[in-house]
Amino acid sequence: MQENSPTHHNHLFNRLKHGLSRTKDMLFTDVDKLFSGKQSLDPDLLESLEEHMLMADLGINVTASILEELQSGPAKSGSSLEERLQESMLHVLQPVDKPLALPASGIKPFVILMAGVNGVGKTTSIGKLAAWCKQQGKSVMLAAGDTFRAAAIEQLQNWGKRHDVPVVTQHKGADSAAVIFDALQSARSKDIDVLIADTAGRLHTQGNLMDELKKIRKVITKFDPAIEPECLLVLDAGTGQNALTQARQFDAAIGITGIMLTKLDGTAKGGIIFALAREMGIPIRFIGVGEQAEDLQVFNSRDFIQALFETAA
Numbered sequence: 026m027q028e029n030s031p032t033h034h035n036h037l038f039n040r041l042k043h044g045l046s047r048t049k050d051m052l053f054t055d056v057d058k059l060f061s062g063k064q065s066l067d068p069d070l071l072e073s074l075e076e077h078m079l080m081a082d083l084g085i086n087v088t089a090s091i092l093e094e095l096q097s098g099p100a101k102s103g104s105s106l107e108e109r110l111q112e113s114m115l116h117v118l119q120p121v122d123k124p125l126a127l128p129a130s131g132i133k134p135f136v137i138l139m140a141g142v143n144g145v146g147k148t149t150s151i152g153k154l155a156a157w158c159k160q161q162g163k164s165v166m167l168a169a170g171d172t173f174r175a176a177a178i179e180q181l182q183n184w185g186k187r188h189d190v191p192v193v194t195q196h197k198g199a200d201s202a203a204v205i206f207d208a209l210q211s212a213r214s215k216d217i218d219v220l221i222a223d224t225a226g227r228l229h230t231q232g233n234l235m236d237e238l239k240k241i242r243k244v245i246t247k248f249d250p251a252i253e254p255e256c257l258l259v260l261d262a263g264t265g266q267n268a269l270t271q272a273r274q275f276d277a278a279i280g281i282t283g284i285m286l287t288k289l290d291g292t293a294k295g296g297i298i299f300a301l302a303r304e305m306g307i308p309i310r311f312i313g314v315g316e317q318a319e320d321l322q323v324f325n326s327r328d329f330i331q332a333l334f335e336t337a338a
């Protein structure tokens with residue numbers, strides 16, 4: 026998530042391609058051979074495509090709709106079957122390709138609330154997100170809202186020290202909503218542009234987790250009803266179809282405005298992105314394709330499809 030030069034884009038694209046290679050293998054390994062030279066869909070190819078798409082966790086609904094579009098004839102004359110499949114798959118992702126835009130003016134701070142179950146990559150992504158905000162000339166503050174784990178507080182503090190970003194913390198076990206309220210006050214008094222709030226992902230029961238999040242969401246409105254936070258749900262691509270269940274639960278609790286889909290590099294189930302796009306219709310803001318800083322990427326549907334279809338370098 027750095028400069029804009031063509032070489033840099035190339036570098037990021039290669040990381041993306043590499044990160045998606047397991048999903049690509051799942052989707053297209055013998056399908057590649059089946060495709061070769063074919064201009065029409067025979068039942069064998071269709072069946073094989075369907076099987077691979079389900080194995081890559083696209084889910085039944087979106088698999089059926091992609092194959093239906095593919096069967097309904099060539100979009101452009103002269104395009105190959107493979108190109109038409111790319112187009113159909115792109116049509117699923119395009120509606121959720123809406124990158125997060127940091128407001129140029131207006132109410133401060135702009136709030137990014139990180140939500141998601143334990144271990145999906147919330148805390149580690151905050152440092153990368155903060156760097157992304159700073160690159161756009163924004164001042165940033167972090168709120169250590171995961172008061173459940175001392176390590177999460179330290180993790181943020183270390184990042185803050187290293188990059189000269191203020192971090193609002195309280196002791197372990199403190200009320201998370203209170204930490205975030207504190208941070209909101211501090212951010213406003215210091216005229217900070219962007220406040221990124223961490224939250225805990227593991228509480229005694231899932232019900233508690235949702236209650237705590239609802240309380241946090243309410244505290245933001247209580248602080249200033251005009252703030253429209255980016256409620257960013259972080260999902261681990263490796264959980265496959267379970268990511269959909271999580272998305273529905275979190276959306277019902279706090280209203281999700283964006284999705285960050287992490288760990289695409291560790292899974293062959295990257296097809297879940299298509300199911301998320303179709304079933305939730307919530308913008309996918311960022312994707313994670315590895316653990317390096319540049320592996321947290323702004324989601325771009327065209328690059329994603331291209332990376333999925335190109336042979337991994």
Ligand SMILES: Nc1nc2c(ncn2[C@@H]2O[C@H](COP(=O)(O)OP(=O)(O)O)[C@@H](O)[C@H]2O)c(=O)[nH]1
Nearest residue numbers: 143144145146147148149287288313314315316
């Ligand atoms: N391979 C890979 N690892 C990731 C990615 N995103 C996060 N992680 C790792 O996931 C682990 C858990 O992250 P953490 O931020 O502590 O999760 P949290 O519980 O949601 O805050 C860390 O080791 C991260 O480095 C990704 O896109 N790919």
Ligand SMILES: [Mg+2]
Nearest residue numbers: 147148171177
């Ligand atoms: Mg964390």
